Amino acid sequence: MNLKITYKKIESCDIVFDANIFLKKNIVNILKPIVGKNPVFVFVDKNLYKKMKLELYCKTLKNVLNAEVYILEGGEKTKSLSYFTNYIEKIFKKGVTSNSFVIAIGGGTIIDLAGYIASVIYRGIKFISVPTTLLASADAAISCKNALNLESGKNQLGTYQLPIKVFVETTYIYDFLNVRYFWDGYAEIIKHGIGHSKRLLDYLKENKSIYIQKKIIPKLSNDEKNEFKKDIIKVLKLAIRSKVLLFNKNNNELQPVYHFGHTIGHALEIATANKLFHGEAITIGMLVAIELSIIKNNLKKSVLAETRKLFKKYNLPTSIKKNILNLKCFYQVMKKDKKFSNGKNYFILMNGMYKISNKLTPITSNEYTRVLKKYINK
Numbered sequence: 346m347n348l349k350i351t352y353k354k355i356e357s358c359d360i361v362f363d364a365n366i367f368l369k370k371n372i373v374n375i376l377k378p379i380v381g382k383n384p385v386f387v388f389v390d391k392n393l394y395k396k397m398k399l400e401l402y403c404k405t406l407k408n409v410l411n412a413e414v415y416i417l418e419g420g421e422k423t424k425s426l427s428y429f430t431n432y433i434e435k436i437f438k439k440g441v442t443s444n445s446f447v448i449a450i451g452g453g454t455i456i457d458l459a460g461y462i463a464s465v466i467y468r469g470i471k472f473i474s475v476p477t478t479l480l481a482s483a484d485a486a487i488s489c490k491n492a493l494n495l496e497s498g499k500n501q502l503g504t505y506q507l508p509i510k511v512f513v514e515t516t517y518i519y520d521f522l523n524v525r526y527f528w529d530g531y532a533e534i535i536k537h538g539i540g541h542s543k544r545l546l547d548y549l550k551e552n553k554s555i556y557i558q559k560k561i562i563p564k565l566s567n568d569e570k571n572e573f574k575k576d577i578i579k580v581l582k583l584a585i586r587s588k589v590l591l592f593n594k595n596n597n598e599l600q601p602v603y604h605f606g607h608t609i610g611h612a613l614e615i616a617t618a619n620k621l622f623h624g625e626a627i628t629i630g631m632l633v634a635i636e637l638s639i640i641k642n643n644l645k646k647s648v649l650a651e652t653r654k655l656f657k658k659y660n661l662p663t664s665i666k667k668n669i670l671n672l673k674c675f676y677q678v679m680k681k682d683k684k685f686s687n688g689k690n691y692f693i694l695m696n697g698m699y700k701i702s703n704k705l706t707p708i709t710s711n712e713y714t715r716v717l718k719k720y721i722n723k
């Protein structure tokens with residue numbers, strides 16, 4: 346499947362499904378014609394490198410593309426100023442031109458770091474990504490945003506730039522992904538379902554695949570594994586298509602739905618020292634935002650029950666343990682949120698199922714605390 350998205354009508358990004366980009370012949374056939382003889386800088390996730398035994402693959406990247414290959418650990422600490430400075434220095438020392446390419450192979454954090462780097466070099470050199478987690482394939486890579494964290498908060502620094510290509514691989518990467526990270530990816534997928542796509546949400550609700558019932562992916566039989574892989578392709582295609590449709594609407598402006606659940610979610614990530622993963626944190630953030638929408642926008646109560654049921658179905662947490670949450674830190678981070686102003690946090694709320702409000706709603710700390718408390722277990 347090839348999908349094209351455009352941003353401000355001046356750029357476009359090809360999303361290519363299952364090109365088997367990890368095969369040697371495809372580096373030659375697919376990547377070589379794109380990058381030509383230009384300098385190439387490739388960022389590879391270290392976990393993926395070890396689990397998929399990518400030594401030979403990276404050698405081929407070096408030999409065929411004459412690429413500089415950086416193997417680095419994924420995780421929130423990686424999308425930081427210190428990593429940014431370190432790698433940008435390396436890139437300039439090696440020699441970068443405005444025709445150079447940056448390629449990211451990894452999860453959302455590697456993609457955010459590498460995308461940010463590509464977007465600031467000479468105000469933007471070409472960027473290609475190969476997402477290797479469910480979350481990155483469904484959301485982080487299909488984006489024109491890149492961000493770095495500061496100690497005071499998540500995604501405090503950011504840039505806009507579309508990748509020129511995204512290669513979504515579904516055939517074998519999920520064989521390696523940690524199961525908790527796998528379910529984590531469903532949080533952003535459900536966000537797109539409840540936020541704007543009936544087609545996606547209906548599929549998620551009705552899906553009766555065995556892996557969803559069993560929850561333990563490594564223990565699936567071969568038949569069940571095949572069903573699992575087919576289903577992931579289907580889910581990703583629906584999620585990506587819904588995001589592309591949204592992206593191309595309204596003069597390609599960024600949509601508020603991207604941030605739904607993220608005000609509380611980002612603060613929870615920091616205040617639990619990342620013991621809650623990104624998807625898990627925004628799951629709680631979405632539940633709080635839905636409850637606030639019921640209070641402020643008369644959203645139907647059934648939306649909360651329906652969404653909570655979906656989170657449970659896809660193995661996402663609907664509460665957090667008190668002992669992993671530093672509440673003092675949580676309130677500090679809430680005040681550093683980019684939508685904090687005049688003593689209030691401005692939330693993105695829902696007006697109805699598939700309807701995220703374009704208007705921001707001011708919410709006091711008392712108001713969101715009253716709701717959040719229900720989701721904290723002793």
Ligand SMILES: NC(=O)c1ccc[n+]([C@@H]2O[C@H](COP(=O)([O-])OP(=O)(O)OC[C@H]3O[C@@H](n4cnc5c(N)ncnc54)[C@H](O)[C@@H]3O)[C@@H](O)[C@H]2O)c1
Binds near residue numbers: 455480
């Ligand atoms: N730019 C955007 O529009 C956007 C959108 C959504 C999320 N994000 C960001 O994405 C990040 C979360 O992404 P993520 O969940 O992919 O996190 P991640 O990059 O930390 O990856 C999760 C873990 O999986 C490992 N990994 C990656 N691919 C693997 C594979 N195939 N097999 C085994 N291990 C693998 C990584 O080393 C890491 O430990 C957050 O920082 C979030 O803010 C950005």
Ligand SMILES: [Zn+2]
Binds near residue numbers: 533607623627
């Ligand atoms: Zn997110």
